[in-house]
Amino acid sequence: MSTASRVETLRPLPPTGMNDEQVARYESQFKEHTNRWAEILQRNADRMRKGEYSLHWMKTDQAAWGRRAKPSSRGLTYTDINNVPGYGDIPERVTFLSFAPRGAVREPYADEMPVVDDYTLVDRGESWADNVVTLYEEAKARQWNATRDIPWSELERLPEDLEKATCQLCTFLTEVEFVAGDFPAKWLYKIPQDFLEVKSFIVTQMMDEARHQEVFRKRAIAGGGLLHASPGFEWALKAINDAPTHTMGTFLLNLLGEGLVLSMFRSGEMIAKTHVDKEIFRRCLQDEARHVSYGVLELKNYLDNAPDRPAALEEMHRFADVGEQVILTSFTEAALVEPMAILLGGGLDKIDQGMEGQAHLWKMSVEEYLQRCERAGFDRRDRCTIPLDSPWGQG
Ligand SMILES: [Fe+2]
Numbered sequence: 163m164s165t166a167s168r169v170e171t172l173r174p175l176p177p178t179g180m181n182d183e184q185v186a187r188y189e190s191q192f193k194e195h196t197n198r199w200a201e202i203l204q205r206n207a208d209r210m211r212k213g214e215y216s217l218h219w220m221k222t223d224q225a226a227w228g229r230r231a232k233p234s235s236r237g238l239t240y241t242d243i244n245n246v247p248g249y250g251d252i253p254e255r256v257t258f259l260s261f262a263p264r265g266a267v268r269e270p271y272a273d274e275m276p277v278v279d280d281y282t283l284v285d286r287g288e289s290w291a292d293n294v295v296t297l298y299e300e301a302k303a304r305q306w307n308a309t310r311d312i313p314w315s316e317l318e319r320l321p322e323d324l325e326k327a328t329c330q331l332c333t334f335l336t337e338v339e340f341v342a343g344d345f346p347a348k349w350l351y352k353i354p355q356d357f358l359e360v361k362s363f364i365v366t367q368m369m370d371e372a373r374h375q376e377v378f379r380k381r382a383i384a385g386g387g388l389l390h391a392s393p394g395f396e397w398a399l400k401a402i403n404d405a406p407t408h409t410m411g412t413f414l415l416n417l418l419g420e421g422l423v424l425s426m427f428r429s430g431e432m433i434a435k436t437h438v439d440k441e442i443f444r445r446c447l448q449d450e451a452r453h454v455s456y457g458v459l460e461l462k463n464y465l466d467n468a469p470d471r472p473a474a475l476e477e478m479h480r481f482a483d484v485g486e487q488v489i490l491t492s493f494t495e496a497a498l499v500e501p502m503a504i505l506l507g508g509g510l511d512k513i514d515q516g517m518e519g520q521a522h523l524w525k526m527s528v529e530e531y532l533q534r535c536e537r538a539g540f541d542r543r544d545r546c547t548i549p550l551d552s553p554w555g556q557g
């Protein structure tokens with residue numbers, strides 16, 4: 163076959179349409195602003211052509227230059243650098259919607275900067291929490307590796323009922339862990355640079371949740387396999403993901419949902435049937451405690467800074483009325499309640515005793531939830547729609 167005839171047989175790739183449109187939109191957007199960034203290019207090119215240097219970036223009259231940060235006993239923390247004048251003022255409302263770092267010389271350039279339209283969480287009340295810096299430090303210090311830090315090779319074979327119950331519980335946890343990563347991810351890019359401490363902490367939560375999903379998936383597959391997904395959980399996850407505001411979703415995920423999971427992990431000693439499982443729960447417990455802690459103080463910060471506190475409280479109550487019911491639905495699913503009862507009781511034949519144990523756990527979990535709400539200044543005691551006694555009535 164000659165080259166010419168081979169070329170003739172070639173056909174163009176089928177048009178996909180979608181990327182084409184997106185690229186066209188991107189092109190036109192940047193061409194629309196061409197005069198703004200092309201001026202910068204022109205200016206730079208002119209100077210370089212003349213063989214001149216600018217060196218404007220060495221001027222420090224508008225910078226907080228020269229006051230050197232000193233490490234504390236833990237090393238050099240965000241608190242240590244925030245103590246240096248010029249860097250630690252966290253604005254109540256962010257006006258700088260660019261990528262420029264807080265404390266850099268950025269005002270003179272404001273007019274030439276593009277605006278990051280995605281930065282919509284501009285109020286400190288919508289994402290800040292007073293413990294966020296400490297939690298970030300703790301999160302970094304306590305990272306662990308689900309491949310290496312769990313003694314997988316020592317995993318013992320369990321009787322079938324206990325193994326299935328463990329694997330079903332792990333299937334549930336695998337199903338829910340990713341929303342705990344997806345939700346913060348959904349809001350992360352909406353938080354402006356000036357709240358860099360919040361962004362940093364949220365990234366650690368995403369890493370934690372990726373690892374939790376990983377460790378429970380691995381535990382299930384190392385023990386027998388993944389078992390059943392469950393529609394009740396899915397509605398709770400959707401309710402979290404679709405929350406209308408960051409604070410509402412954080413309340414539902416971190417304070418309520420992860421709060422209940424935290425109470426569950428606290429009983430890890432009783433639920434875990436092998437020392438490998440105990441180690442998994444112990445490590446996840448530490449991570450979850452941080453997420454819950456952020457959730458409580460984030461809500462407190464939101465309410466404390468709300469311009470109209472009664473209205474903000476009423477909105478949160480309306481949201482919680484729905485949220486609690488949706489979370490309740492998932493925590494009554496047989497695919498969660500029954501394996502928990504088998505593990506707490508110690509076998510399928512002791513599932514009834516396990517249900518009694520779980521009723522105690524339920525009471526304790528709901529009580530802890532109400533206490534967390536109180537700590538945030540959100541009194542749900544008279545309005546809570548989750549029954550204090552378990553729906554199956556024992557305990
Ligand atoms: Fe988690």
Ligand SMILES: [Fe+2]
Nearest residue numbers: 342420450453
């Ligand atoms: Fe979490």
